[in-house]
Amino acid sequence: SQQGEEDPQALSIQEGENATMNCSYKTSINNLQWYRQNSGRGLVHLILIRSNEREKHSGRLRVTLDTSKKSSSLLITASRAADTASYFCATVSGTALIFGKGTTLSVSS
Amino acid sequence: DTAVSQTPKYLVTQMGNDKSIKCEQNLGHDTMYWYKQDSKKFLKIMFSYNNKELIINETVPNRFSPKSPDKAHLNLHINSLELGDSAVYFCASSQERAVQPQHFGDGTRLSIL
Numbered sequence: 001s002q003q004g005e006e007d008p009q010a011l012s013i014q015e016g017e018n019a020t021m022n023c024s025y026k027t028s029i030n031n032l033q034w035y036r037q038n039s040g041r042g043l044v045h046l047i048l049i050r051s052n053e054r055e056k057h058s059g060r061l062r063v064t065l066d067t068s069k070k071s072s073s074l075l076i077t078a079s080r081a082a083d084t085a086s087y088f089c090a091t092v093s094g095t096a097l098i099f100g101k102g103t104t105l106s107v108s109s
Numbered sequence: 110d111t112a113v114s115q116t117p118k119y120l121v122t123q124m125g126n127d128k129s130i131k132c133e134q135n136l137g138h139d140t141m142y143w144y145k146q147d148s149k150k151f152l153k154i155m156f157s158y159n160n161k162e163l164i165i166n167e168t169v170p171n172r173f174s175p176k177s178p179d180k181a182h183l184n185l186h187i188n189s190l191e192l193g194d195s196a197v198y199f200c201a202s203s204q205e206r207a208v209q210p211q212h213f214g215d216g217t218r219l220s221i222l
Binding site for chain 1: 113140142149150151152153154157159164166199201208209210211212213214215216
């Protein structure tokens with residue numbers, strides 16, 4: 001069964017603006033991961049946040065995790081056209097990742 | 110150097126045929142996976158394979174069978190293809206059974222005529 005739900009499903013912004021995507025999940029987690037998928041390509045791992053962490057940064061990416069609310073957010077600052085992609089959160093279930101439906105981000109120049 | 114490679118990239122075939130998709134990883138990972146992504150971009154795990162232990166998603170039809178000749182390869186064989194099998198299939202690999210980040214291939218787009 002599907003574990004996560006991303007919100008919004010689609011997001012359109014201008015270059016230089018910030019983009020925030022949210023993810024909710026249902027069960028307890030070991031960690032939560034965010035992935036990016038460019039059109040026609042495979043998923044690329046962006047960042048992993050463990051259940052005992054609240055915030056993590058990687059370059060222009062900032063991820064927060066609230067285990068009490070079973071939710072996470074991904075913030076991309078100063079977005080670029082190259083950030084146009086689908087973004088997925090994923091949690092570990094058993095031996096594999098369970099992905100949300102994804103947020104499609106469009107960044108126009 | 111490609112870390113996870115899949116072949117073919119595109120596969121167009123008739124209903125009822127049998128086909129295989131190959132996957133190889135050169136990362137030295139101990140676990141490999143197959144995912145199916147539907148037209149709405151929803152990704153669903155089909156199989157994970159670790160040290161010769163196969164974990165099957167119970168919703169996957171038995172027409173689908175993974176085959177691993179060695180630790181670096183996990184191929185997907187599909188019998189009696191159906192229209193509903195049309196999707197993009199992704200191979201991935203990781204260390205430590207998904208707790209660690211996964212590396213994905215670029216996918217195989219399967220179209221059933």
